[in-house]
Amino acid sequence: MRDWPDLAWPQFAAEGDGPRVALLPVGALEAHGPHLPVGTDVLISEAMAREAARSLAGEGYRAYRLPALAYAPAPFAAEFAGTLSVRPSTLTALVSDIGRALADQGVACLAIANSHFDPANLEALAAARDELAGERRLRLAYPDLTRRRMAERLTEEFKSGACHAGRFETSIVLAERPDLVHEAVRHALPEVPVSLVEAIRAGKRGFRQAGGADAYFGDPARATAAEGRATVALLGEILAEAVRAQLEP
Secondary structure, eight states, X not given: OEEGGGSOHHHXXXXXXXXXXXXXXXXXXXXXXXXXXXXXXXXXXXXXXXXXXXXXXXXXXXXXXXOOBOXXXXXXXXXXXXXXXXXXXXXXXXXXXXXXXXXXXXXXXXXXXXXXXXXHHHHHHHHHHHHHHHHTSSEEEOOOTTXXXXXXXXXXXXXXXXXXXXXXXXXXXXXXXXXXXXXXXXXXXXXXXXXXXXXXXXXXXXXXXXXXXXXXXBOGGGOOHHHHHHHHHHHHHHHHHHHHHHHOO
């Protein structure tokens, strides 16, 4: 596994004969409770892409992790300080252009590691997926974790829909960057057992409307680094499986 920005240009031509796969982490800068950084989704997506790249590299793929996209549509968190939201069309155009540039470089598959589930972001990524699929210049692996068959593989909290900055995400940040977790704050947070999935279906348009006055849902006080490490490994395998499905006969 190599990080794309770390290589000099001659190295790209001397990396072996396996199919080239580029893994693109997609996150956001948005409020994640009073205990997690606004870049939580970026950290999660970077970890997911890293683990998938390691797995694929061990199987002979030339796997490269791209720099993360930290700017995304985040209207659900827009009322909270620190949130930076862009238009969906901006993200769609950027992902599509990245895919075209990768195709020009001989990359066989673009794998998107996304952990930001704002409906506007999911729509933007779906639009980019459809654009690139229509051009048929490279394969696209994009496991949408909000789909039932994907969600069923993850933790109970994730499946409940009450998982923004809760136990699921807090565990991952504890595993990846414990220095960024405000421990005294998170241990004092009560559980907010509100499903964002159901809130979105009910027409809620922001975290506060949905019942998350402090921009978190779930139970961050019960998070553990061990659960985070296990979840990251599973996320990486899910992304690697999606790549194999695109490239293997």
